[in-house]
Amino acid sequence: MFRKISLVCLALIASPAIGELPATYKYGTNLGGWLLSEPWMKPVEWAAIGGEYCPADSASCAASEWGLARKLGQKAANEAFLKHWQSWFNQDHVNQLKALKLDHVRIPLGFWIVEELVEAPAELYAQGGWMELKRGLRQLRDAGFHVTLDMHAMPGVSTSNQQFAGNVTSDVQFYKDHNYQRALTWGAVLASMSHLDPDFSSVVAIQCLNEPLTDANLTPGLEQYYSDFVTVTRVVEYAIGVECEADLRESIHRLSRSKNGMVALRAAIPLIVTYAGKAKVVVDPKILDSLKRSSASPSPVVTAPVPVETTIITATSRSSVSAAGIPTEGDSECRSPRINPTNSHQKCSISRVSRACLATMAMPKRWQWKGNGNSMVNHTLGPAAYDDHLYFAYGGVAEPNIKSYISTMCTIPHYQAAKKLGEEPYGHGEFSIAVNFNATHDDLRAWGDAQRFMYNQEHYWTFWTFRLGQVLEPNLTQSYTETWSYLGAVEAGVWPRDPSQYYNPSICAPFINPTSNSSKADLPGPQLNQTKQH
Incomplete structure (x- = not known):
């Protein structure tokens, strides 16, 4: 059965504090070790699924996601990691964190959660994490948590000899155009699904990079990447029709001057369709056309987004869709997950429901204490946030x-x-x-x-x-x-x-x-x- 719904109601109503993180984003914890494994955190469980623990030289054994997938092979790795994902974070943990009065979580992710970005056979990672992310986000949403999606392990590896990089190696290749482009494509998929997939409705921020090298001399192009990440995120939101305190038309002008941004957005368009499909959402052609025109033109072509509609399959097995309060034609209420995911409803018509821009998040300038550190501060467009460690x-x-x-x-x-x-x-x-x-x-x-x-x-x-x-x-x-x-x-x-x-x-x-x-x-x-x- 298909029901038409408006994309305006499919996403979210704006937070009371437009332009920044919600005021209720205060006390939280990381869901470390879940969708991005760090064996030091769970060596016994890691060994149980075939991993190895060699703290003196983690690059020499299966002590990373890449190392274990390479050891097991694709099929066995998929099975092993699925068991881990389902047990490491589940409803019991959501209940425990809620009882402790926390209000947000940060979810570290590896780029391979968007499987199409993996360049096999050189890269090998477990598959199937996306649906587990959706499961966890659904549970967090229903419990009232805000969520930051943390782009933690980057294409090409962004930090040397670290388990959190996904591959323990000294060969750091992230700070090059090709891998910047892959990361921007990943970010575009996360941004679009944060507005299109009801399971993502508690996402309030996307962090574009975790702990870059502290020597800024070794990270050429990083500040441009920060700028491009903001640009691509806002172009996606502009195409969808997200309301923002900033004039998102500026993102189209910025995109026309960004080689990596345009390449990344072109690669993201078919993936947005694919991942919307995992949510049983059919993306309106007007949105895709807007994205294609934005990423194809060497000069900015800025037109106002038009009201669009899409369809969603509401089979009985998709109880989470109705639980999210997604209104169908004739419904008089829209759920507002970013205000209060558990019990807040607001009377609305399709034409006047708004969504909040995501906060684009990066680490502060001080993190890179060698050389002239990079910062996102001069490149923001709309809400931003800074994450120190x-x-x-x-x-x-x-x-x-x-x-x-x-x-x-x-x-x-x-x-x-x-x-x-x-x-x-x-x-x-x-x-x-x-x-x-x-x-x-x-x-x-x-x-x-x-x-x-x-x-x-x-x-x-x-x-x-x-x-x-x-x-x-x-x-x-x-x-x-x-x-x-x-x-x-x-x-x-x-x-x-x-x-x-x-x-x-x-x-x-x-x-x-x-x-x-x-x-x-x-x-x-x-x-x-x-x-x-x-």
Whole structure:
């Protein structure tokens, strides 16, 4: 059975805060290890599906997604990873995170989730992840979470010798036109599905790159990639008819000057049709025609998007479609997932429902501390956001003791520096409470308090990560799960069940106000023990 629905209602109503992340995007965690495996996080589970763990030289064994797929072969890899995807993150985990009052998640992805981008036989990765992404997004949407899709593992590998890159290698090839183009095509598919596929209706941002090389001299073309990512995202949204605080016609002009953007968009058009089909959505020819004209003309041709309609198959097995509140002809209500995915409805006619532009997200300029760092700030068009990462456990930030950790964190100037550059909204999309010294539980509570105190002044924070698996070395199990796993830290009593609360709300007082005599600010001290949560 086919029912006509308007694309305007198929996507989303704008968030109350147009031009930035939703105000309710505040406390979150990463879904690390799910659709992009990092064997260090779950060596026992990794070994169970055929993987290997060789921490001294991860490139020498099946210690990455590429390495394991190459070892198993395509069919066996598909089967092994499907079992992993279904067990590593499921409805039980959604329920646990919801009970802990979190409001968003960041989902690290590898480019191979859009399987057509994989260049076999040189590249080999498990297939089938897209439908698992849809399943997880559907569960998160129904629970009321906001979602950032994180382009974590890039075509050609963007960071050397890292499991999160998908292939552990020193041969970094991402920073070249061909792989920039593949990444932009990937981004165009994610952007279009965030508006066309009801399962994606809780997506509020797409991050275009995770942790580029810190030496800007080794990343030629990166700032142009940031610009092109914004351009391609907005061209897609303009073609669909998304409302935005910015004039999206400017994206068409920008595209006409972007070689990589035009190549990427041409490659994305058939993929948009393919992936819309996975959602049982038929894309209106007017949208495709708009995209084709935008990517084919060497000079800008800007015409206003016309109201379009499309069709969706509403078979009984697609209960998620009706659960998403997608209105059909004659319906008088449109669900507004970006305002409140669980219970918010707004009376609307098809002609007056609007959708919000996605936030284009990148890491801040300070991440590339060698050379002249790259930033997205001069290339934004519409809402943007900046995602910083900071880990003390690897050394080089503070002395290995709790007092140095706290004093350094409470006076760290990164947010102020980002604001001066205009990199807002700004937050920390990765951090943990791991340390490089023997810490007591009181130490960890104090360390978590200091980070929450500072990061709560920013727009958001997103802990790394939501869970860990079994660890091979028994003596490491406790310290790993208590400091790298959100669920593990809460269970251990070193992180509060309510993320807005502190064990010691005055943790930074001695450093913000050195004359303070508050007993609550002792590091660590009796006050922490008295306020311990169970």
